[in-house]
Amino acid sequence: MTGGLTADVAGARADTPPPAPPSTEARRSRGGVAGGRPLWLMWPNIVLLVVVILIPFLIAIYISFIDLDQYTLRRFFKAPFIGLANYVEAFGAANLLHSIWVSLAFSALTTAVGIPLGVLGAMALNTRFRGRSLVRSAFLIPYVLPSFVTATLWRFILQPSGAANEILGVVGIDKAQWLIGDRSFWSLVIVDVWASWPFIYMMVLAGLQNISSEMYEAADMDGVGWWQKFRYVVLPQIRGQLLLGLLLSTLAHFNNFTLPYVLLGTPAPDAALTLPVNVYQTSFQVFRFGLGGAMAVISLILMIIPAVFYLRASKLTAQAEE
């Protein structure tokens, strides 16, 4: 349906002449009260965005081009300009590519596991049963816990004498070290999935509650099975929420600093050296602020790519404009 609608709109656009440019009066109204909407109310937000996001971002870009470390920190504005040297070093000696790979794998895996869990959880709780409110609240506990608390809690669980090994011991599995070496990566994935799947659950549940009962009834009357109902009734209706959840979830996993930092500490095992932790170690443990700035800028560019891709794919921007 969406495809047809899009084609119709495209056809209509092809048949009609391009709209005339807006009049001066109309243009003026955009900055003031457009269509009766007081757009000037946006100014506090815009100012905050500039102060909190744009200016630090510009400073980060500037820092990435200068040789800023503990020796030049005090003479911030006189630190030597070194062009792309920080970027070259980031790709060479700073394990950047390795960290990008770790972060990509980490965010892809946690998202891939978290989404089906969230969808299943939402569908299970979309039907009425006794105690549903309690279960709904319980499902949110991992998500509302501060990341620091989650990481500390799991660090205790996964330590050599922790609950994980005790439970595995009961079923005859030997104790293992979960927070070192390659296993640390899988521990990170498991803990992050545990902490983040309720986000997808919430997004999907919101979408499910917008599906009218008539659609289910119509599907029942057509005699469709559960899979067809899910595939042709539920999935198209929650597509927007799911794609938005996918986008936000992927970005959040990629950017997650607190969890690996608290769970594994620093220096992190190579297998779990995510990009945010690497940037932190570079900037605040060995005080190479310029190099860390270059890595942060690269990280931001990497973040923008999937964001643009997902927004275009889901037509979220188009829907917002409409």
Add this chain to the structure above:
Amino acid sequence: MQWLRKASAIIAATSAATLLAACGGGSSSAGGGTLTVFLGAQPNFPTQFAAWSKDLTDKFKAKTGADLVIETYANAGDETTKIQSSIVSGTGPDIYNLGTTFTPVAYGTGGFQQLSDDDWKKIGGRERFIPESLGISGPDQTKQIGIPAAMRPFSLAYNTDMFKAAGIAAPPKTWDEFTADAKKLSNPGAGVYGTTMDYSDPYDPWKFIWAMTEQQGGSFVSADLKTAQLNSPEVQNATTAYFDMLVKDKLADPASVGWKGGDAIVAFGAGKAAMLPMATAQSVPTLDKSAVKGKYAFAPLPTVAPGQSQRPANGKPAASIVSGDNIAIASYTKDKDLALAFIDLFTSTDEQLANYKAFGNLPVNQDAMKQLSAQNTLLAPFLQIESQSTPTAFTGGWADVQNGVQNVVVQSQPGLAEGTYDVTTVKGLLDKANAAAQSALTRAQK
């Protein structure tokens, strides 16, 4: 790119001004009869901290007529972030607490005041302090920024009952004796081991390797601070010796690959290990609540490297790094005399004893430490340990050096957990660490 620099400078200045205004100028400056000090929080002693802070504030008011504001940081990350932002903005606390190994980095920023002889006189003179505690105050005596505030030398805690039962008369003085004693004390079948180890602690492992390196006559950094030596034979020997304690000699619980310092203290306190290396006096309150209360003592860690019966002529005892806290005066402070008055109070005999009583920090004040040693025989060995302490290299590149060695241990953990390590891999890791350390030392020389 001059325009970019100017534009960025304007933006950054505007941003900083806006943010500072937004923060309401919370951090004070001196000159208005107020002094702000930035100290580590004491999460394990909240009640004591409140009482100690009030007492210190009252005494400062009585001494100077000025107000004292105590700001705290929760961890090293908080501390460095605050220092960095203060250095850039030129505003913030007047006095900072600095960990000893962080002092060279802080010195490199140029954000702290170097003390003149007159300044030292105002805080009781250098002779007020235990001489070794001044070992990491500055690159030399004329450029000192750090005033010793507390000492936390590392020691060997040992279970006196277990030693007696095993017929061991005295704690080990060499690492070979340490190994022999630990083997004698081990009973893996009963879950008891000769020693604890904490290969996953973020701070302890590099100190073992550093001590064994210094004792061989080696060093992480050359004497002129220009050359990294992390891939030297001495460091390689020290690293493999440190791993061999678990892998070859099986002196500790195999689970200790994943242990941090706290896990080691718990195991020692439960009587599951006869020795606890890298123990500090701050472990006393915990151990006194454990099963080993009254059954343990402290001694210096071995001062002769593994495989040797005595130190070579160029070897250093390195019983501990010069460990503890310094305090330093920010370069932007407007009332240096007030800051010195605080330091004079803070390092006085009475206040140093009060600090020990509240938090277990050993005094750096000679008189206070002598009094404490006379009153408490358990702590007496720490005076000897401090006298055998060796300072780490005073270079702004130290963070890379320390983190590099620590990283060698972290990346070797999977092998250690399997009861093995590969010498070639260890050498490769040390080479990599050395390259990063060399880069940092070169930057420090600029």
